[in-house]
Amino acid sequence: MESLVAANTKFCFDFFQEISKTHFNKNVFYSPLSLSAAIAMVRLGAKSDSAQQIDQVLHFDEFSQNQGDERDPCLKSRTQETLADSSLEGQKSSAESLTEQEPSNPESELLSCHFGHLLSKLDRMRADCTLSIANRLYGEKEFPICPEYSESVVQFYHTTIESVDFRKDTEKSRQAINFWVESQSRGKIKELFSKDTLTDDTVLVLVNAVYFKAKWEKYFDSENTVDAPFLLSENESKTVKMMHLKGPFSLGFIEELKTQILEMRYTKGMLSMFILLPACSEDNLKGLEELEKNITYEKIMTWSCSENMPEENVAVSFPQLTLEDSYDLNTVLQHMGITAVFDETKADLSGISPDPNLYLSKVIHKTFLEVDENGSEAVAASGIEAATKSATSWQTFNANHPFVFFIRHNPTQTVLFYGRVVSP
Template identity: 45%
Template structure:
């Protein structure tokens, strides 16, 4: 079982001084942004060895993004989010009088409805909430749109006098909406009397493998950290037919492990050999783009074949302060009290983003995946065919994908047990 839980709060404080083409483009933008963040995280110093980060962190940013920002602040985010500034390429069947900026949020709402289909053979819950200072005035349209498109209602709290109690309440809400997997999202000191608004997003995913790994086949193994170092690990083993492809230019394999129902899959990209003295992934991560990820995992190249799969059982949890990362990617205005324009949220335009905290949990075992994150098999004639080997006993990248929309819900890097 794989389990993933993720939470993203954005803190703002008062400044001292059918197929919907819009949804398809939105998915591409989210995934493209996620891949860029993945690359930045991969080359921090020291590098994060275990990075489990969902593209869904955009869900927390969007209500205060296009909806709340005006002027250069909005232009900067749409550029870094890789959406066109005019937003007019989204003919998402707008209702009469609907502004083009609303089309992005409408497309996101449709995507969330697709992901949360009733009676799905997996558990995927998404929750959003705004925590606002009770004495502060917010733009009514911002609050209405946040509730309409993101189901993010406003909870009025007393940040001025009871900031610590508010922090505890927010953390409890997060813990509840991630089935207890994400605890203490906001550390002590992250909320104070100057805080005016906290935007929080929680996502929880739990899915069982379509083809489970037999528990009796799990063995003790050695995971190669690099060319010279290893660590003990429990390796799950299974021989069955799975979609598998080779990426020749990267000397890597990509394997698809479907979850029950096949609407969701885990994609694993594994370098065939360790080529450097660190994680073995640097060449792959430097080359990885959204377009290449889509190309490498096209159904035409992912051929169903007999594969001997060895995959480590793992559990990982990471917390990131996304502020410095987003600034390094060029999204600095929202953190700068002299430049930011959040007049779409505040009639006084006196807000500035102070923190973006992201926390993720992923667990992979024989049953499937838990995270806080199509039928039609190709039949092949039986013959004396040697099974392919996919032995993930060294660092790899993984992605959890919603197959009907090609949306990447979670992504990460496993480098050490």
């Protein structure tokens, strides 16, 4: 799974660099994991150039090269499932046949298997947070779908491919997609597709919508939230609701970039938000740009490791946030190198449908994040108060100017969300 996490994180930063070209000095917020998983669903049914381009852009080719012993857990689990379903008498022959038999698309199947394990781990957190990853393919009903593909999408990606009537009833199809996304996001993501964004020429749509909200491990007391300036640029500021909290936090400092990195854990410590805050200067956006240019998978792993982020007594100031963003990714992904699947004459999605005319019409990614004092529910304050009273000296972390952040699943070190805040 480590290779998959590395591939997803590398794609995260490549995607950010591409998005930043059209979102210069704007807020950015997206889910690299859900995007990778969504595109991997397409990869499962892609062949030839359509598959190779996805592998290169999402670093899946590195995953297959580095799989090593990672191949065993998925194939072993499939073997055990088959053995469990077979009779005792047939177990030996079933095991031998599975060992000898190679899957028809081994790299894509292995990739999907590991995605399945990772998504299952995330599903187990739903009792502690609201994390809705709504991925689904909608295909024109005139294109027959391979049963093996439908089964694999359910097994590995915990979703389905739905047949709709884009050609004869585009508006009904649009409404059905919007309704599903709204229901999956607890009503937070509405009208994913506005009118006229889908046409009767649409044949295959990849929908990717994510909503997240969780409770802080150390919650901010709303009585300490005050109006305060957020320094947008050299000569501009805006008033925001600034939350304040004192307590023990993991805090690091990136010397070469003069940047603080703070970890704020969510309840039970399974998830954390990491905030990378450049030093306040006359031009805060320049410091932010320098930080963004230097972020890589290897560096972020080093910067955020426990050895470089000791626990300190920290006075934290952090703005309330509601980030909502929507990206039509056709152009973005094509600029990154995924072109064949969007071209009716070049796409090879024969693993999805035997019809040679199937191609990807549209990819939409929409996200919603809320950050407030409590998350979704307040918790008892006594423990925090005791920690505050016993502290004698404090480090200061004041996020009153632009910063970068990411939300990570700590057990797997998977980056669930990545964003830039220029204006809360």
